Each structure stands twice: as C-alpha cells, then as structure tokens.
Amino acid sequence: MNRRHFLRAMSTVSIAVPILTACGSNGNSKRVPESSKPPAGSPVAVPAVSFAHGVASGDPLDDRVILWTRLTPDEASIESIHVLCEVAEDPAFEHIVLAENLITGPERDYTVKIDAAGLMSERHYWYRFSVGPRQSPVGRALTLPMPGQYAKHLRFAVCSCSSYPHGYFSVYRMIANRTDLDFVLHLGDYIYEYGEGE
Ligand SMILES: [Fe+2]
Numbered sequence: 001m002n003r004r005h006f007l008r009a010m011s012t013v014s015i016a017v018p019i020l021t022a023c024g025s026n027g028n029s030k031r032v033p034e035s036s037k038p039p040a041g042s043p044v045a046v047p048a049v050s051f052a053h054g055v056a057s058g059d060p061l062d063d064r065v066i067l068w069t070r071l072t073p074d075e076a077s078i079e080s081i082h083v084l085c086e087v088a089e090d091p092a093f094e095h096i097v098l099a100e101n102l103i104t105g106p107e108r109d110y111t112v113k114i115d116a117a118g119l120m121s122e123r124h125y126w127y128r129f130s131v132g133p134r135q136s137p138v139g140r141a142l143t144l145p146m147p148g149q150y151a152k153h154l155r156f157a158v159c160s161c162s163s164y165p166h167g168y169f170s171v172y173r174m175i176a177n178r179t180d181l182d183f184v185l186h187l188g189d190y191i192y193e194y195g196e197g198e
Helices: 003-014 170-177
Strands: 055-058 064-070 081-088 096-104 111-117 124-131 139-142 156-160 183-187
Touching: 055 124, 055 139, 064 081, 064 124, 064 139, 081 111, 096 111, 111 124, 156 170
Parallel strands: 156 183
Antiparallel strands: 055 064, 064 111, 081 096, 081 124, 124 139
C-alpha cells in the first residue's frame, strides 16, 4: 500500500453521506444549488465549534487533492458532528464544484480529511469547511498537471525544524500571504514544543 492508498483508506473512515459532487463529463464545473445543502431545521443538532487549527491541503494528483481540518467543539462531550466541505473555482465560492457532507467525532480527535476528487488538472481551487453557520478559513490548493505533462515552473517555500520557544514565526504568515508559491515543503520536524527554559 503506497502513501496515497493509505491516505485514501484513512480518508474513507471519515467520509460519509456525500450529498453532491458536481463536475460535468466534459470537465466543466457545475454550480451546486443552495437547495442541496442540509435544510435548516433538520433533526441533526448543530454544535458550536471553532476551526482553531486552520485548514490544510496536500498530496495532490492531477484530479484530486487531500483536504484537512480539525474542529474544536465548545463542548467536549459531543459524539458526532456533521461537517460540510466545499471546493470552488474561485475564492468567493460562486462556482462550487464539490460539496460533501462528512462526519467526525472524538474517535478521530475531531479531524476531517477528504480526498477531493473530480477536479481539473493544474488548477487552483479554494476550499472551506462549515458546521452550521461556523465556517473555517478558506484554503487554496493546486492540482498537478496531467500525466506526461510538466508544470511550466514550480516555486517552493521550505521550512524545517521549528522550535516554538526559540523562534519567531512571522515567516509562516508571510508564506501564507504569498500567492506565487506552488508548494510549502517541510523538511525535518514540523514543530518542537518545550517548556520554558528547556
Ligand atoms: Fe528537527
């Protein structure tokens, strides 16, 4: 089992009840109608959550990319939470190409992961998660070129071994604000956390 197959197997654990995946056979996207979203007043309770861990994307192929977030519920005892994941062609989400309803809970530490498929190659997409009226930050992802094709250029930001008590991390904000980067590559440890003076 390679890494992608592993990730895909893991992602199926969290994916439940896809409500709509709209992508035309000719590759043109269709807009997801508002009526396809879970109706207001549905019997499913909508807990209060925040998205304190932000969002992330990675491991792209030419037609898909892994999307991730983690919920922070206001109440620790919540068993399951329905999360809507939306992928759009534009940052304003006027052209949504994928919307899936997912379930997460304490058994996976309220993380959400989806292999968002049916995308076009070498395209930027914007994605977000929502639980009722609470929405995550919007992330931006990029799919790979078709097999046998090559990107015209690739620009990486490289990070390594971040020691939280010893550094300044404004560089992450600077990386996030740049729009000309294709990948953020972490070499070494993602972050070290020590107590004061260690
Ligand atoms: Fe390290």
